[in-house]
Amino acid sequence: MIICHPISFISRKEKKVDLNPLFKPETLAVIGVSMSNERHPANVIYYKNHFRQPVKVFPINDRGGMLQGENVYANVLEIRQPIDLAVIATRAEAVPKILSDCIQAEVKGAVIVSGGFAERGRGDLQDRIVAIAKEANFPFIGPNCLGIYSPPYVDTFFIPSERVVRPQKGRVALISQSGGILVDHMIKLAGEGVGISKTVSIGNKALIRERELLNYFIADPETLVIAFYIEGFGENEGREFVLRAENSGKPVIVLKAGKTSSGVRAVSSHTASIAGDYEVFSSVLAQHGVVEAKDEFELISFCEALCCYQKPIDGRIGIITGSGGHGALAVDACISHGLSVPTLTEEAQKEMREKISPRIKEIASFNNPIDLTGSAMDDDFVEAATFLSRKKEVDCLLILLLPYVPGITSDLGARLSRIYRQEGKPMIAYVPHVERYLMFIEGFQLNEIPVAHSIEEAVHMAEALRRHQPC
Amino acid sequence: MLTKEMEEILSASREIGWVLEPQAKRLFSLGGLDVPRFAWAVTLDEALRFAKEIHYPVVGKVVSPLVVHKSDQNGVEVGIDNDHQLKETFDRFSRIEGFRGMLVEEMVSGVELIVGAKMDLQFGPVVLFGMGGKWVEIYRDVVLRMAPLRQQDIDSMMRCLRARPLLEGYRGTTPINKNELSRLLMTFSGLVMDLEKVIESIDLNPVLCTSTRCVIADARIMLKH
Numbered sequence: 001m002i003i004c005h006p007i008s009f010i011s012r013k014e015k016k017v018d019l020n021p022l023f024k025p026e027t028l029a030v031i032g033v034s035m036s037n038e039r040h041p042a043n044v045i046y047y048k049n050h051f052r053q054p055v056k057v058f059p060i061n062d063r064g065g066m067l068q069g070e071n072v073y074a075n076v077l078e079i080r081q082p083i084d085l086a087v088i089a090t091r092a093e094a095v096p097k098i099l100s101d102c103i104q105a106e107v108k109g110a111v112i113v114s115g116g117f118a119e120r121g122r123g124d125l126q127d128r129i130v131a132i133a134k135e136a137n138f139p140f141i142g143p144n145c146l147g148i149y150s151p152p153y154v155d156t157f158f159i160p161s162e163r164v165v166r167p168q169k170g171r172v173a174l175i176s177q178s179g180g181i182l183v184d185h186m187i188k189l190a191g192e193g194v195g196i197s198k199t200v201s202i203g204n205k206a207l208i209r210e211r212e213l214l215n216y217f218i219a220d221p222e223t224l225v226i227a228f229y230i231e232g233f234g235e236n237e238g239r240e241f242v243l244r245a246e247n248s249g250k251p252v253i254v255l256k257a258g259k260t261s262s263g264v265r266a267v268s269s270h271t272a273s274i275a276g277d278y279e280v281f282s283s284v285l286a287q288h289g290v291v292e293a294k295d296e297f298e299l300i301s302f303c304e305a306l307c308c309y310q311k312p313i314d315g316r317i318g319i320i321t322g323s324g325g326h327g328a329l330a331v332d333a334c335i336s337h338g339l340s341v342p343t344l345t346e347e348a349q350k351e352m353r354e355k356i357s358p359r360i361k362e363i364a365s366f367n368n369p370i371d372l373t374g375s376a377m378d379d380d381f382v383e384a385a386t387f388l389s390r391k392k393e394v395d396c397l398l399i400l401l402l403p404y405v406p407g408i409t410s411d412l413g414a415r416l417s418r419i420y421r422q423e424g425k426p427m428i429a430y431v432p433h434v435e436r437y438l439m440f441i442e443g444f445q446l447n448e449i450p451v452a453h454s455i456e457e458a459v460h461m462a463e464a465l466r467r468h469q470p471c
Numbered sequence: 472m473l474t475k476e477m478e479e480i481l482s483a484s485r486e487i488g489w490v491l492e493p494q495a496k497r498l499f500s501l502g503g504l505d506v507p508r509f510a511w512a513v514t515l516d517e518a519l520r521f522a523k524e525i526h527y528p529v530v531g532k533v534v535s536p537l538v539v540h541k542s543d544q545n546g547v548e549v550g551i552d553n554d555h556q557l558k559e560t561f562d563r564f565s566r567i568e569g570f571r572g573m574l575v576e577e578m579v580s581g582v583e584l585i586v587g588a589k590m591d592l593q594f595g596p597v598v599l600f601g602m603g604g605k606w607v608e609i610y611r612d613v614v615l616r617m618a619p620l621r622q623q624d625i626d627s628m629m630r631c632l633r634a635r636p637l638l639e640g641y642r643g644t645t646p647i648n649k650n651e652l653s654r655l656l657m658t659f660s661g662l663v664m665d666l667e668k669v670i671e672s673i674d675l676n677p678v679l680c681t682s683t684r685c686v687i688a689d690a691r692i693m694l695k696h
Binding site: 232233234235236237238239242269270271272273274275277279280281283284287288470471 | 585587588589591592593594595597599607608611613614615616617623624627631671672673674676691693
């Protein structure tokens with residue numbers, strides 16, 4: 001049985017490490033600001049926090065001096081205030097000493113942005129900083145990372161503010177081994193209107209790894225969905241990770257890179273030859289209800305869907321459409337993804353027919369998919385959605401909304417979302433994503449109904465809801 | 472918990488790096504799994520005597536620490552019907568490199584399944600289950616789960632197989648005994664957890680399942696270096 005430590009790891013001193021000061025610091029020391037190069041990562045971090053975040057920031061350079069009228073400290077020990085977080089962006093060789101200073105100054109944690117450690121063959125230097133930190137129970141993120149973006153508290157990304165597209169504050173925590181992938185996904189989430197609670201780039205993950213952050217975000221009340229970009233786990237770490245995720249009560253999504261094995265596999269046994277690293281990874285995640293996203297598009301749409309609905313479904317889909325062709329394609333996609341599209345009883349179909357507007361009674365079809373035709377009005381969609389929401393045969397609705405159907409208005413998203421709030425049956429919409437239809441899309445998104453770019457994506461979203469449970 | 476005899480089998484096998492089939496079968500039989508009646512005959516006389524005891528037809532397999540994949544080296548003979556054939560097979564096997572005798576065992580038939588295990592770096596012990604036989608790598612109809620297996624894992628493993636209808640009876644065949652299969656997987660998973668520190672991988676391939684029993688027809692345990 002594996003014992004998972006809540007919120008934090010426990011070091012030799014058996015004292016719990018608190019990660020909160022890293023994510024919600026009131027004071028921040030930026031170590032390694034350049035006196036001459038304004039584009040130095042430390043300077044970017046200093047300015048963006050100084051001007052744009054509520055955290056109080058102290059610049060540090062070992063020569064001291066003045067930076068744009070602000071006093072630069074020569075050492076973190078000189079600051080006469082308790083420091084919550086230190087960002088270290090110096091040469092790698094200088095980091096061990098700086099880390100010791102931070103510990104002596106009782107700083108509560110650090111982000112080590114500097115590269116030049118294990119990724120450049122300096123495993124020894126990395127081992128040294130890990131030993132120093134462990135000895136003192138001192139948490140740090142990195143090295144070789146962007147660190148933490150935790151709105152509205154702090155932002156350690158050394159990317160100039162004007163170059164970043166920030167998602168609004170929301171409920172997805174995103175953790176990534178790669179800084180570039182992290183920023184990219186933040187941009188894409190922003191594009192879909194999916195908000196972020198916190199994001200972390202963990203770089204070489206020398207000390208704080210996926211497991212510690214999983215624990216932190218499980219306990220974090222601001223976070224509903226936890227998404228990871230992972231290249232690989234350390235020895236046995238995957239085991240702890242899935243067991244913890246399974247019992248967390250929060251959806252955990254993982255995008256794995258390095259699916260293809262470049263090495264030669266052992267052929268000594270059939271099992272070893274078939275059960276490659278990725279095959280095991282993917283199967284074990286599914287076994288424990290961790291939702292694997294196969295690519296970046298899935299990661300974004302799964303975040304969007306699971307942010308709206310955390311309760312898993314069996315995958316019995318009810319489809320409401322304004323076009324027969326869309327309905328047929330959706331059925332195909334559902335079946336190929338292992339979802340079912342149950343037929344409705346004659347009685348139920350008759351009941352449905354009674355509820356819709358007279359002008360489509362004779363042309364609409366009421367089996368699943370319910371095809372309301374191009375003559376449908378908002379009211380018909382609302383009636384059909386209410387009706388299916390109350391039918392036990394289906395446990396998730398797919399609304400294929402075609403904004404060019406003349407009787408439909410951009411109010412529909414808001415109206416349908418009210419049905420979800422009343423009836424509690426998850427709903428996923430498909431609306432073609434072009435600027436002209438933005439009003440329709442936002443009608444859903446602003447009311448927390450996920451909207452897909454394609455029928456296939458809508459079905460993927462439903463699949464994510466189904467996969468968020470042990471298989 | 473490993474018994475003393477299991478420990479002895481494992482330590483005796485350490486040098487060659489894997490457990491010879493008769494010893495692997497003995498180990499699994501000690502662990503509570505069903506294996507065919509078998510004998511490890513070092514001489515032809517022993518082979519003849521055992522064949523007479525369990526009645527023809529029998530299966531003969533070469534026992535050699537140098538032969539991991541027996542069929543690749545023509546080291547398996549199925550359906551040996553009489554003393555003459557048995558002698559011929561024995562003579563042929565005795566010319567195979569590293570010959571240490573012949574495994575003589577009862578013929579068993581059934582749906583060919585594979586049950587395996589491997590130590591995964593990231594997840595520790597994992598169990599594999601699927602359609603077995605020689606072509607397992609070609610068809611790849613297998614399911615993987617992290618051990619120890621829970622009953623829900625075993626249920627989903629059987630459910631997720633593409634060839635599931637073959638387990639449930641297809642075109643007039645009788646369904647296999649799911650309780651026996653489930654018991655085998657559960658017991659095997661327990662054994663894998665006990666063997667975690669010493670094994671690299673295990674193949675039970677094929678496991679032959681019928682409406683009454685699930686028998687391990689071949690077993691191989693690869694040990695950690």
